[in-house]
Amino acid sequence: MSHKTAQSALLGTLLLASAFVAAQTPPASDPENGTQTTSPDNTRSNRDLSNREHSADKQSNAQSDVDLSARIRRSVMDDKSLSTDGHNVKIVADNGSVTLSGVVPSDAEKMKIEKKAASVAGKDRVTNNIRVASKD
DSSP states (O other), X not given: OOHHHHHHHHHHHHHHHHHHHHXXXXXXXXXXXXXXXXXXXXXXXXXXXXXXXXXXXXXXXOHHHHHHHHHHHHHHHHOTTSOHHHHTOEEEEEXXXXXXXXXXXXXXXXXXXXXXXXXXXXXXXXXXXXXXXXXO
């Protein structure tokens, strides 16, 4: 098989897989099913200058900090009770200290994420800058 033929076959397989995944993905809202979801909107958070202070490019490249962030992220992602916004909070580790930022829908979710981070990094090593979305 030539290199171009192999590339074409791979591209075709990827396109087919993408189409399959798209077809299997349930709609965001299905009133007949009683499900109503909202798409995440962190526009206000991204415009907030305080949220730009701790970003992924500010994280230390020390393996211990990378591992710390990854363990916290895994804990957050494994909790299916959290909202999409909760799953997408920023987690930045630097010298063993962790800063959380983003916007979540409730105080309860904010505290739940902080507890997850504290259980991995230590209570005194977590700064929780997560904000609760206003109900406007």
